[in-house]
Amino acid sequence: MNLSINDFRYTYPSERLLMGPGPSNCAPRVLQAMANPCIGHLDPQFLAIMDETQQLLRFLFQTKNPLTIPVSGTGSAGMEAALVNMIEPGDEAVICVNGVFGVRMTEIVQRIGGKLTRVDGEWGRAMDPDLVRKAVKGKNPKLLAVVHGETSTGACSDLSTLSSIARECGVLFLVDMVTTLGGINVPIDELGIDVAYSGTQKCISCPPGLSPISFGQRAMEALDRRKAPVMSWYLDMGMLRNYWGNERKYHHTAPINMIYGFREALRIIAEEGLEERFKRHLKNHRALVAGIETMGLSMLVPEKERLPMLNAIKIPEGINDLQVRRDLLNGFGIEIGAGLGPLAGKIWRVGLMGHTSTLRSVLLFLTALETVIKSQGFKPGAGAIEAATTIV
Numbered sequence: 001m002n003l004s005i006n007d008f009r010y011t012y013p014s015e016r017l018l019m020g021p022g023p024s025n026c027a028p029r030v031l032q033a034m035a036n037p038c039i040g041h042l043d044p045q046f047l048a049i050m051d052e053t054q055q056l057l058r059f060l061f062q063t064k065n066p067l068t069i070p071v072s073g074t075g076s077a078g079m080e081a082a083l084v085n086m087i088e089p090g091d092e093a094v095i096c097v098n099g100v101f102g103v104r105m106t107e108i109v110q111r112i113g114g115k116l117t118r119v120d121g122e123w124g125r126a127m128d129p130d131l132v133r134k135a136v137k138g139k140n141p142k143l144l145a146v147v148h149g150e151t152s153t154g155a156c157s158d159l160s161t162l163s164s165i166a167r168e169c170g171v172l173f174l175v176d177m178v179t180t181l182g183g184i185n186v187p188i189d190e191l192g193i194d195v196a197y198s199g200t201q202k203c204i205s206c207p208p209g210l211s212p213i214s215f216g217q218r219a220m221e222a223l224d225r226r227k228a229p230v231m232s233w234y235l236d237m238g239m240l241r242n243y244w245g246n247e248r249k250y251h252h253t254a255p256i257n258m259i260y261g262f263r264e265a266l267r268i269i270a271e272e273g274l275e276e277r278f279k280r281h282l283k284n285h286r287a288l289v290a291g292i293e294t295m296g297l298s299m300l301v302p303e304k305e306r307l308p309m310l311n312a313i314k315i316p317e318g319i320n321d322l323q324v325r326r327d328l329l330n331g332f333g334i335e336i337g338a339g340l341g342p343l344a345g346k347i348w349r350v351g352l353m354g355h356t357s358t359l360r361s362v363l364l365f366l367t368a369l370e371t372v373i374k375s376q377g378f379k380p381g382a383g384a385i386e387a388a389t390t391i392v
């Protein structure tokens, strides 16, 4: 084998403004924390960092749940961990589907051998609670699952109503918070959520690689009552509990430096304060929408059902979707997301997540978008920047 080291230069990608569906930009402090020495995963110094990480994560989830840890793997690992621990072969699960990530949940349930009831909602809308209630009441499922913020469409479902349906019917309530955790208020204890999981690269603004997860009392009881062992060895929450708990029973090697970065991202969130952080996400979202609508473009999702961290903008007639995204990236260093599935070519997905959610990002994006669509002959209405800056 001939390999010339000169073909592998010491180069790294350039800086981008990450305004897609994730990852978002990381605070420099997070990346600096990750550059600290890699030590042993049973080193007392690392054990202390694991403990602090769990405390900070409970603060973010607003929970007392002892089993609140970052699973090693991205958001999808959290989704799989949640479902594979709660569903045994033959168990019935009601899954809400109003976008790509709901579909992913149904695929996991089927792989586990669960009995799937799928409630289909409209893509671009919140889940309709009446449809969900009907589906849960008609059966006697073990679990109801929903994606809180559908990153594929920009729609946000109402957790308190769905949670009360789960309680009425005595089923476990499982929620995907990959996009929403750290960007809007999701107090999981108060909302009566039994299992919640998230990801690090969206509103937590840490690189992808961990999936925060929390299991409540009822979920722990369901875990203890299982007849069959959890089908995934790596994602077995019983074993992970013994690793992250006082026993420190070796299961796998925690991704040491990733945990440093995550802990730092959580510290940044605690410094800002949850309420301030949620306000910031909402305000920048409103600024973006004001600018977009002033330009004469429109949003996919009705106002009351919109996610502040993921904005789905309808692509106007005659505009070349791919060209716009290319021009934004090559000309301005701005990444936005394309539509997925039935929404491909119909929307742009513009993220305002965590560290990226600033008025500066909004103004840069509006200016860049205006320039790019003008070059394709679109005549945007004037005053977008002014409209965005006057939002309080």
Ligand SMILES: *Cc1c(COP(=O)(O)O)cnc(C)c1O
Pocket: 022, 074, 075, 076, 077, 079, 101, 147, 149, 150, 151, 176, 177, 178, 179, 199, 208
């Ligand atoms: C991003 C995302 C996921 C998947 O997370 P990965 O980190 O890409 O594995 C799951 N659910 C939702 C709602 C997401 O936005």
